[in-house]
Each structure stands twice: as structure tokens, then as C-alpha cells.
Amino acid sequence: MNKEFIEIRWHGRGGQGAITAAKIVAGAAFISGYLGVVMAPTFGTERRGAPVMTSLKISREKICDLSPIQTPDIIVVLDYLLLKEVDVTCGLKPGGIIVLNTPKAFESYSFKGYSLATANITAISVEAGLPHGMVNTGIIGSLEKATSLLGIDVLIKGIEEEFRTQKPEKNSLAAKIAFERTRVRG
Amino acid sequence: MYIIESGNVAAALGVRLCRANVIAAYPITPQTPVTERLSEYIEEGSMKAEYVPVESEHSALAVCIAASSTGARTFTATSANGLLYMHEQIHWAAGARLPLVMCVVNRAVGAPWNIWNDHQDSISQRDTGWIQMYCCDHQQILDSVIKAYWLAEKVSAPIMVCYDGFILSHTYMPFEVPQQEKVDAFLPPFRPDYALNPEEPASLNTVTLPDVRIDVHGELAHGYMEIRYLLQEELRTSLAVAAEAEKRFAEIFGRGGDPYIEPYRCDDADHIAVGLGSLTYQLRVSVDALRKEGIKVGVMGIRFYRPFPDAAIANALKGKKGVIVFEKALSYGYEGALASDLKSALYEHLAGTGHLPLVQNFIAGIGGREIRTDDLTQTLRAATQSRIAKEPTWIGLKL
Structure with a gap:
């Protein structure tokens, strides 16, 4: 993966917090020296429960192109059931990374030609003390495990800052557990 | 301090830093988060203002007009059909010479109904006597709001700060939020020469006769035509005041450049792409790609659309082979309004030189149609090879 310019596409459902997750990673990237970070949600179709997408571009230089990501390096899927509804790998670069929240066995997915990282973020988040269905902080731990993009510490800091009034420790704990338990292949 | 936030929040922060006194607005996508955020600032006490x-x-702008007439610094924001619903009051605010600042979060105009970005809303308000500024990123949104208050109050004219709906309003990127002290140093409190006062009731802008007349004090009072002439004259001279604003802003905040245009790789270019807003930043990526192919092309964003900086634009395009105008709006029945204005400026300033650049016009992103950078690059490449000006060409049309 070219670490000068990285494109991450997030797939979630309206209300699942994909935008907040992308925002935390954006902030951590900026602090880590990426001058260009642009996070662009899909516009106009966001409804609770509906499939939504968010683009995150991370660059060493200012980003002038705000158009949607065509060929992501990484895709993050907050709900494995989206695999049946959305062509999540659309445009994913050969050898690209898929980060997936799923209760299913790691071995049950093939995704030929791509790297795969999975964890049961839904269960991990409950274990960390979060309400059922809160997965947007845990998934950040899996993303870091799969990519070694920014280091877990700066992301944990970002999570605690973003959730400073809403269970910061439980949210960061979810990311820490997910970071430990994420299985990676490819 | 740098933060990562949306373009709408950048606008709201700018308004708070400018210490606006009265905010009146009606929600419409994609403008809503600006005024929502401002109402939160007022509720939490981080901003002292009245939210109406x-x-x-129509009422939002009427409230701003009334409040501004009493000497309050006011703010409103809108988009698309909301802006058009204000239209009568938009003319009024300019004629009344009130220094309102309004963010226009650019969105397509119905029918058919559409919430996504293009520039038809603000471009269609071109002839109302408002100053129009266009922004390319979040820093420019925040900075333009601050500059707009200073300029509006200096020249007694209202200003629209225009930025692309969703593409900028709902996108997150880093920008610097200046310190309050610096903004206070740049922008003094609003103290108009005349303000309505309940102790001394007065009627403003009542029926004004076609001709001048001697008023009750025995002084020669302007007719409607004189008042309107002065609006035009002072808008034209406001270009020089805008340059002063830019200079002062750069001194205090350490940011800024040419007040009217934002050229990129234009110096040795044969062909220059021209446009308004974030599209001109996206075109930089195409320019970089074509430069690698050896094609001498540049891009120039126009920061002020009204008053039109015709001399600065013509000067920047002098000696160029071609000008390629990309627009997210058009004057239906002819061509893009910017293309027409630009040709007029070139004719006025360069016809005598014996060389006028070829002007081509492309329409893109209407109703939020995705503008792919590859399509822009292809269009720009082909345009540099073209020798004839055609009817405006729509990019990405699927007919």
C-alpha cells in the first residue's frame, strides 16, 4: 500500500456511526502528519438503517480532488449483512484490504485477490461495555491491525477525544480488544 | 488551531468569530447545519446573539434587513429555492445598502426537485446588486465570512458567500480557526453612519420619485436613478476595497493572495481553465496530469463574481491561446453566464491588442451529477486541441 495517498471507503448503515469513525481516523491521520485528509459522506440518501458510504482520503499533501473514491485501497464494512446488499469491493485495488465486522468464521470468506481482516466487533463492543450495535469505535482497532496505518495509540487518543462525554474508556477499550482479536490474511 | 470539521461548521465558526448580533434563517438542505450550529452556539452561551x-x-431576509437597519450585524444562510423565495428581499437589501452577509450553500433549483449541488441558485441572483464571493475549501469559507463582514460594512453592500452544497458543506477537512483577538483586530464593531432609532422614528426607502427633488430641508435629494447609479458606482469601486480587505487580512492572519482570482500553473500556460468554487481545485488535478503530458495548461478560480473583476481577469488571460470555462449553471437559452461575462471582459480589455483568446464553455455537475476527474482531464485535453468555439458542451451527459 502506498502510504503517501490512501483511499478508504466505509460501508455502514445510517445511524451506525461510519462518519464518526472515519472522522476519528481523519483526525488521527492529520495529527500524524498527513496534511490532506478529506472525509466525504454520501449525500442525500442517508436514512437510518439504509446502506451508506463514506469516503476518506488521506494524503501527505493538500487534497484538491473532492470527488468520490473510485479505486479504494481499503474498504471497511461495519455490518457483514451489507455484503448481500452492496457490492462493497467495487473498484477495490488489486491486493486491497477488506476490514469486516462479522460474527461468522474467518475461514468462511474467500475474497480472492484481496487481504481480509475480520472480527466480531458487535460482540467485542458489548464485552467492552457498549450498548448492542455500537461498532464504530471497535472497527477502528481492526482497521489498524489490518493496515498498520497510524499506530493504535493515536487512534485510541482520537476515540477518547471524540467520545469524551460518552463513555470514552469503553469506546477505546472496544478498539483495543478488536485490535488484539482481529484476524488478518493476505 | 486546526480542526477537522464540515464546511457548514467552518461558516458557523466564522459567523461566531465575527460576533454577529442577529441571525434569522429557515432550514433547507444543504444549508441547515450552518444555522443549526449557530443556534447551538447561542443556546450554550458561546455566542451572544439573537436567533430569530x-x-x-422571505421572512428570514426581512428580519435581517430590519435588524441591519438598526445597526445590528446580521447573518442568514440558504440554498436553492430558499434563495429564490428571498428574491424580492435580495433586491431590497442591496437597494437599501445594508451590509448583510449571507452564506449560499449552492444547490440545484427545482423543477424537477433536486437537493444536490450546482450554481444555478446564486448565479441567477447575479443582477441584484449583491457582492458574490465563491469558496474552494473550508479555509476559504471561514476566511471569506470574516472578509465579507469587513467589506460589506466598508462599502455598504450585502455579500453572498457561496460554497458548494455537500461537496464542501458536508465534507470534512482540516482548517485553521483563527483566534478571536485576531478577528477583533481585523473587524471592528459595526457602527453605521445611520441606524434606525425608536426615539427618532423614520421611514426608509419609501416611494422615491423618478426625478430629483428639493426635500423639506431645502436640500437636493436623489431620485431613484441617482440612488441606483451610486449602487453601481460603489460596487465597481468595492473591487479596490476588496483588495484592501485581502491585504489587511494577510497582514493579520498570514493567509491570502490575489483578491480576485486564484491562478494555478497559469504563468507559462497556453490554455487556461476558468471556473467558480471547488471545481477549480479539482481541475488542478487535471492540470497536473496534462502538464505531465507536456500540455501547457493552467486553471484560474474566480473569487469574486460580482462585482466582476474584469480587468484582473483579462490581464491574467492576455496572450493566452484559449480559455476554457467550466460552469455549474447556465443562462438558459444561451450559454454559461460566466462564459458570457468573461468574453465581455476579454473584448473590452483585449480587442485593441489584436489577439482575443478562443473561449470554450463546458457545463458540468448540474443537479449534483458526479464530476469525474478523468472526465475533466479528457475534456480539458480535447479543448486545448480545439480551434473552434461551439455551443456550450455538457460534460457527462447520458442521452
Whole structure:
């Protein structure tokens, strides 16, 4: 993966917090020296429960192109059931990374030609003390495990800052557990 | 301090830093988060202002007009059909010479109904006597709001700060939020020469006769035509005041450049792409790609659309082979309004030189149609090879 310019596409459902997750990673990237970070949600179709997408571009230089990501390096899927509804790998670069929240066995997915990282973020988040269905902080731990993009510490800091009034420790704990338990292949 | 936030929040922060006194607005996508955020600032006490919820955009601007007439610094924001619903009051605010600042979060105009970005809303308000500024990123949104208050109050004219709906309004990127002390140093409190006062009631802008007349004090009072002439004259001279604003801003905040245009790789270019807003930043990526192929092309964003900086634009395009105008709006029945204005400026300033650049016009992103950078690059490449000006060409049309 070219670490000068990285494109991450997030797939979630309206209300699942994909935008907040992308925002935390954006902030951590900026602090880590990426001058260009642009996070662009899909516009106009966001409804609770509906499939939504968010683009995150991370660059060493200012980003002038705000158009949607065509060929992501990484895709993050907050709900494995989206695999049946959305062509999540659309445009994913050969050898690209898929980060997936799923209760299913790691071995049950093939995704030929791509790297795969999975964890049961839904269960991990409950274990960390979060309400059922809160997965947007845990998934950040899996993303870091799969990519070694920014280091877990700066992301944990970002999570605690973003959730400073809403269970910061439980949210960061979810990311820490997910970071430990994420299985990676490819 | 740098933060990562949306373009709408950048606008709201700018308004708070400018210490606006009265905010009146009606929600419309994609503008809503600006005024929502401002209402939160007022509620939490981080901003001392009166928020007037109204039942329509027409009333929002009417409240701003009334408040500004009493000497309050006011703010409103809107988009698309909301802006058009204000239209009568938009003319009024300019004629009344009130220094309102309004963010226009650019969105396509119905029918058919559409919430996504293009520039038809603000471009269609071109002839109302408002100053129009266009922004390319979040820093420019925040900085333009601050500059706009200073300029509006200096020249007694209202200003629209225009930025692309969703593409900028709902996108997150880093920008610097200046310190309050610096903004206070740049922008003094609003102290108009004349303000309505309940102790001394007065009627403003009542029926004004076609001809001048001697008023009750025995002084020669302007007719409607004189008042309107002065609006035009002072808008034209406001270009020089805008340059002063830019200079002062750069001194205090350490940011800024040419007040009217934002050229990129234009110096040795044969062909220059021209446009408004974030599209001109996207075109930089195409320019970089074509430069690698050896094609001498540049791009120039126009920061002020009204008053039109015709001399600065013509000067920047002098000696170029071609000008390629990309627009997210058009004057239906002819061509893009910017293309027409630009040709007029070139004719006025360069016809005598014996060389006028070829002007081509492309329409893109209407109703939020995705503009792919590859399509822009292809269009720009082909345009540099073209020798004839055609009817405006629509990019990405699927007919």
C-alpha cells in the first residue's frame, strides 16, 4: 500500500456511526502528519438503517480532488449483512484490504485477490461495555491491525477525544480488544 | 488551531468569530447545519446573539434587513429555492445598502426537485446588486465570512458567500480557526453612519420619485436613478476595497493572495481553465496530469463574481491561446453566464491588442451529477486541441 495517498471507503448503515469513525481516523491521520485528509459522506440518501458510504482520503499533501473514491485501497464494512446488499469491493485495488465486522468464521470468506481482516466487533463492543450495535469505535482497532496505518495509540487518543462525554474508556477499550482479536490474511 | 470539521461548521465558526448580533434563517438542505450550529452556539452561551426562527426565507431576509437597519450585524444562510423565495428581499437589501452577509450553500433549483449541488441558485441572483464571493475549501469559507463582514460594512453592500452544497458543506477537512483577538483586530464593531432609532422614528426607502427633488430641508435629494447609479458606482469601486480587505487580512492572519482570482500553473500556460468554487481545485488535478503530458495548461478560480473583476481577469488571460470555462449553471437559452461575462471582459480589455483568446464553455455537475476527474482531464485535453468555439458542451451527459 502506498502510504503517501490512501483511499478508504466505509460501508455502514445510517445511524451506525461510519462518519464518526472515519472522522476519528481523519483526525488521527492529520495529527500524524498527513496534511490532506478529506472525509466525504454520501449525500442525500442517508436514512437510518439504509446502506451508506463514506469516503476518506488521506494524503501527505493538500487534497484538491473532492470527488468520490473510485479505486479504494481499503474498504471497511461495519455490518457483514451489507455484503448481500452492496457490492462493497467495487473498484477495490488489486491486493486491497477488506476490514469486516462479522460474527461468522474467518475461514468462511474467500475474497480472492484481496487481504481480509475480520472480527466480531458487535460482540467485542458489548464485552467492552457498549450498548448492542455500537461498532464504530471497535472497527477502528481492526482497521489498524489490518493496515498498520497510524499506530493504535493515536487512534485510541482520537476515540477518547471524540467520545469524551460518552463513555470514552469503553469506546477505546472496544478498539483495543478488536485490535488484539482481529484476524488478518493476505 | 486546526480542526477537522464540515464546511457548514467552518461558516458557523466564522459567523461566531465575527460576533454577529442577529441571525434569522429557515432550514433547507444543504444549508441547515450552518444555522443549526449557530443556534447551538447561542443556546450554550458561546455566542451572544439573537436567533430569530422564522416561517420562511422571505421572512428570514426581512428580519435581517430590519435588524441591519438598526445597526445590528446580521447573518442568514440558504440554498436553492430558499434563495429564490428571498428574491424580492435580495433586491431590497442591496437597494437599501445594508451590509448583510449571507452564506449560499449552492444547490440545484427545482423543477424537477433536486437537493444536490450546482450554481444555478446564486448565479441567477447575479443582477441584484449583491457582492458574490465563491469558496474552494473550508479555509476559504471561514476566511471569506470574516472578509465579507469587513467589506460589506466598508462599502455598504450585502455579500453572498457561496460554497458548494455537500461537496464542501458536508465534507470534512482540516482548517485553521483563527483566534478571536485576531478577528477583533481585523473587524471592528459595526457602527453605521445611520441606524434606525425608536426615539427618532423614520421611514426608509419609501416611494422615491423618478426625478430629483428639493426635500423639506431645502436640500437636493436623489431620485431613484441617482440612488441606483451610486449602487453601481460603489460596487465597481468595492473591487479596490476588496483588495484592501485581502491585504489587511494577510497582514493579520498570514493567509491570502490575489483578491480576485486564484491562478494555478497559469504563468507559462497556453490554455487556461476558468471556473467558480471547488471545481477549480479539482481541475488542478487535471492540470497536473496534462502538464505531465507536456500540455501547457493552467486553471484560474474566480473569487469574486460580482462585482466582476474584469480587468484582473483579462490581464491574467492576455496572450493566452484559449480559455476554457467550466460552469455549474447556465443562462438558459444561451450559454454559461460566466462564459458570457468573461468574453465581455476579454473584448473590452483585449480587442485593441489584436489577439482575443478562443473561449470554450463546458457545463458540468448540474443537479449534483458526479464530476469525474478523468472526465475533466479528457475534456480539458480535447479543448486545448480545439480551434473552434461551439455551443456550450455538457460534460457527462447520458442521452
